[in-house]
Amino acid sequence: MSSNSHGLPLHTHKPSRRTTANRIFAVVYGCATLALLSHHALSLLNSTTLTSFFITLTFLISDSILAFMFATTQSFHMRPIYRKEFPENLRRVVKESDFPALDVFISTADPHKEPPMNVVNTALSVMAYDYPIQKVSVYVSDDGGSALTLFALMEAAKFASHWLPFCRKNNIVECSPEAYFAIDRDSHLSDQVENIKVMYKRMKARVKNVTERGKVAHEYITGEEEIQAFNKWTEEFTRQDHPTVIQVLLESNKDKDITGNLMPNLIYVSREKSKTSTHHFKAGALNVLLRVSAIMTNAPIILTLDCDMHSNDPQTARRALCYILDPEVRPKLGYVQFPQLFRGINKNDIYACEHKRLFQIDPMGMNGLSGSNHLGTGCFFTRRAFFGGPSNFLPPEIPQLSPNNLVDKHIWSSEVMELAYCVAACNYENNTNWGLKIGVRYGSLVEDYFTGYRLQCEGWKSIFCHPDRAAFYGDIPINLVEVLNQNKRWAIGLLEVAFSKFSPITFGTRAMGPLMGLAYAHSGFWPIWSVPITSYAFLPQLTLLNGVTIFPKVSEPWFLLYVYLFLGAYIQDFLDFVLAGGTFYRWWNDQRMWIIRGLSSYLFGLIEFLLKYSGISTHGFNLTSKVLDEDQRKRYEQGTMEFGVPSPLFVPLTMAAIVNLVAFAWGHIEVFRGNNNNNLEGLFVQMFIAGFGVVNCIPIYEAIIFRSDGGKIPRKTSVVATFLVFLLYLAAHVTLRNSAAKSVFCQSTIL
Ligand SMILES: O=c1ccn([C@@H]2O[C@H](COP(=O)(O)OP(=O)(O)O[C@H]3O[C@H](CO)[C@@H](O)[C@H](O)[C@H]3O)[C@@H](O)[C@H]2O)c(=O)[nH]1
Numbered sequence: 001m002s003s004n005s006h007g008l009p010l011h012t013h014k015p016s017r018r019t020t021a022n023r024i025f026a027v028v029y030g031c032a033t034l035a036l037l038s039h040h041a042l043s044l045l046n047s048t049t050l051t052s053f054f055i056t057l058t059f060l061i062s063d064s065i066l067a068f069m070f071a072t073t074q075s076f077h078m079r080p081i082y083r084k085e086f087p088e089n090l091r092r093v094v095k096e097s098d099f100p101a102l103d104v105f106i107s108t109a110d111p112h113k114e115p116p117m118n119v120v121n122t123a124l125s126v127m128a129y130d131y132p133i134q135k136v137s138v139y140v141s142d143d144g145g146s147a148l149t150l151f152a153l154m155e156a157a158k159f160a161s162h163w164l165p166f167c168r169k170n171n172i173v174e175c176s177p178e179a180y181f182a183i184d185r186d187s188h189l190s191d192q193v194e195n196i197k198v199m200y201k202r203m204k205a206r207v208k209n210v211t212e213r214g215k216v217a218h219e220y221i222t223g224e225e226e227i228q229a230f231n232k233w234t235e236e237f238t239r240q241d242h243p244t245v246i247q248v249l250l251e252s253n254k255d256k257d258i259t260g261n262l263m264p265n266l267i268y269v270s271r272e273k274s275k276t277s278t279h280h281f282k283a284g285a286l287n288v289l290l291r292v293s294a295i296m297t298n299a300p301i302i303l304t305l306d307c308d309m310h311s312n313d314p315q316t317a318r319r320a321l322c323y324i325l326d327p328e329v330r331p332k333l334g335y336v337q338f339p340q341l342f343r344g345i346n347k348n349d350i351y352a353c354e355h356k357r358l359f360q361i362d363p364m365g366m367n368g369l370s371g372s373n374h375l376g377t378g379c380f381f382t383r384r385a386f387f388g389g390p391s392n393f394l395p396p397e398i399p400q401l402s403p404n405n406l407v408d409k410h411i412w413s414s415e416v417m418e419l420a421y422c423v424a425a426c427n428y429e430n431n432t433n434w435g436l437k438i439g440v441r442y443g444s445l446v447e448d449y450f451t452g453y454r455l456q457c458e459g460w461k462s463i464f465c466h467p468d469r470a471a472f473y474g475d476i477p478i479n480l481v482e483v484l485n486q487n488k489r490w491a492i493g494l495l496e497v498a499f500s501k502f503s504p505i506t507f508g509t510r511a512m513g514p515l516m517g518l519a520y521a522h523s524g525f526w527p528i529w530s531v532p533i534t535s536y537a538f539l540p541q542l543t544l545l546n547g548v549t550i551f552p553k554v555s556e557p558w559f560l561l562y563v564y565l566f567l568g569a570y571i572q573d574f575l576d577f578v579l580a581g582g583t584f585y586r587w588w589n590d591q592r593m594w595i596i597r598g599l600s601s602y603l604f605g606l607i608e609f610l611l612k613y614s615g616i617s618t619h620g621f622n623l624t625s626k627v628l629d630e631d632q633r634k635r636y637e638q639g640t641m642e643f644g645v646p647s648p649l650f651v652p653l654t655m656a657a658i659v660n661l662v663a664f665a666w667g668h669i670e671v672f673r674g675n676n677n678n679n680l681e682g683l684f685v686q687m688f689i690a691g692f693g694v695v696n697c698i699p700i701y702e703a704i705i706f707r708s709d710g711g712k713i714p715r716k717t718s719v720v721a722t723f724l725v726f727l728l729y730l731a732a733h734v735t736l737r738n739s740a741a742k743s744v745f746c747q748s749t750i751l
């Protein structure tokens with residue numbers, strides 16, 4: 001509860017009221033889990049046949065993983081806190097002229113997957129921050145090395161001279177022009193708004209035109225400076241192989257807006273690329289920006305943003321200052337993370353793109369410990385945090401890169417420029433600590449998770465700041481294959497950390513204590529959900545089809561344990577979700593997507609990771625496309641699942657859908673036939689699981705059979721899946737033949 005000499009607090013926090021209930025539930029549920037696991041273990045020892053041995057083993061492994069995941073989520077439940085900031089008190093406490101300078105990093109990587117207009121909107125939205133303007137510098141990293149993106153930013157620089165004063169004068173809060181004009185303002189469109197709207201539309205048309213042509217036509221290039229800039233795109237210039245391009249598009253000492261006010265710095269950076277050196281994807285790009293910005297402005301505070309995310313509140317930087325300027329918080333403060341929130345999600349969020357747990361609930365839980373993990377975008381870092389722990393400063397190789405170095409030269413001066421080019425070179429990092437101990441860390445496709453984690457291990461604390469008005473809004477992928485591929489990339493990246501020498505279980509627990517270690521382990525081991533999900537999606541069903549009972553009868557006490565474990569987990573998940581502002585249908589889709597991801601992204605991520613681990617294959621950063629197809633958008637808005645392409649990711653999913661339906665139907669037939677051994681009592685749990693699967697798979701059945709639009713499941717996928725299901729059934733039949741009409745669930749043990 002920090003107040004200062006003026007008695008005005010900058011921020012407060014209060015614990016969640018559910019903490020005690022959470023702790024009691026954790027203990028009871030934990031005991032129930034242990035009971036089940038010990039039962040499995042004893043059954044394993046007592047198993048009589050090889051088949052029952054393997055079935056029990058599968059459940060022992062699956063349920064152990066579920067138990068592990070349950071145990072790790074407890075860190076989020078032990079001490080969640082709600083924070084509140086008072087940016088309005090800021091001006092009474094600090095003079096604006098004493099605000100720290102702010103460097104904003106925006107990354108983009110491909111003008112065809114990430115439309116340059118998105119980058120423009122992201123940049124404009126932060127340039128319009130309510131912050132002393134000469135203290136703001138916006139750096140755009142273009143890993144696509146594209147003249148199209150540079151062109152778009154040149155246009156943005158010109159438009160900014162109208163847009164920024166317009167926002168300031170009218171107190172606009174939606175400072176991304178696209179978001180601002182998307183709201184229908186027809187009724188009170190003043191001339192001024194109309195003018196700027198026309199200007200924006202014209203700029204958009206020019207940028208679109210250039211992007212579509214794939215080339216910046218001569219008629220669009222006006223000044224000598226611009227000609228020189230585009231001359232760098234020679235014949236040999238390719239995306240993977242090109243020299244550094246740094247272009248200062250706006251300079252706060254020189255450029256003024258139409259009302260004569262200063263403008264923030266706007267700098268375009270496309271680092272050198274060479275086919276012979278690794279570039280470490282976004283992590284590499286951010287490190288180049290860390291160095292280039294150090295040479296040019298060296299602001300102590302850095303905001304990182306992806307080009308698919310824009311500011312929704314110009315007060316955000318001030319809000320972050322409420323923590324950054326608190327002398328009690330500052331010495332150990334590594335970063336202030338804002339949640340990832342999204343625009344354009346359909347009503348019931350069919351793909352669970354909101355990731356409420358990942359981006360809101362879990363960070364809130366970590367807030368009461370050492371602070372949230374880093375979510376990649378919408379995060380204010382202290383520059384110092386990139387150079388060793390709070391009490392263990394690690395100096396960079398040249399003093400000009402040091403976080404406490406004062407820049408006393410002009411951005412344009414040849415000295416600054418030369419050095420900037422030098423530190424953006426692709427082999428600059430050779431034999432340095434960059435990516436290992438300094439800057440954004442390399443070695444994982446989820447550089448965000450890994451970097452935040454390493455900073456926290458070094459002793460840095462973080463703050464999760466979740467104001468009522470969203471600070472940033474991002475875009476989400478709106479077709480299933482994009483969603484699953486994105487999640488697969490995350491899965492691989494997380495495993496890269498989980499199974500490294502920095503594993504949260506060992507290294508993390510030692511560095512940050514058990515609760516924080518487990519919290520990071522929960523995300524790190526995210527993809528192993530695929531093991532229990534896959535087992536429960538196939539095994540109960542295949543055994544049901546072969547008349548083998550594998551769960552306790554309804555009349556047995558163990559049955560109640562299963563009921564408790566299932567309902568307990570589901571109800572707690574539901575409460576977490578709804579209390580964080582979710583609706584029932586969104587929660588339902590969220591759990592459905594958890595199962596779908598388990599059968600696709602997590603499963604394939606796990607397999608690809610293992611292949612890479614054993615040196616068989618490698619994988620890169622597969623950029624999520626932000627380009628929207630109109631038909632797809634329509635179907636998305638109606639809430640229809642989009643399959644469309646014959647992706648291997650859909651195969652296990654389709655297989656599970658078929659197996660569950662067949663097993664569920666077969667189970668009914670068996671029960672009605674009144675077969676003594678296969679009565680409802682014994683098969684109930686299996687029937688329930690299959691039925692639950694069927695309900696979850698309804699959109700998949702629709703997509704296989706009833707749909708004719710471009711988003712249905714391709715014939716090829718359903719044929720392959722059906723064939724594989726058949727093989728699976730045969731294999732199960734051969735294995736289970738001798739156990740038919742038997743129960744594998746062993747009742748004679750501990751009860
Ligand atoms: O070689 C690359 C690849 C990507 N990017 C940028 O990285 C960002 C994230 O890429 P995106 O395709 O949008 O991935 P998402 O899965 O949507 O991003 C989430 O996951 C990433 C880690 O996988 C984090 O970096 C992001 O912050 C987080 O929002 C974008 O701005 C890209 O331009 C680069 O700069 N260079």
Ligand SMILES: [Mn+2]
Pocket residue numbers: 306308624
């Ligand atoms: Mn993204």
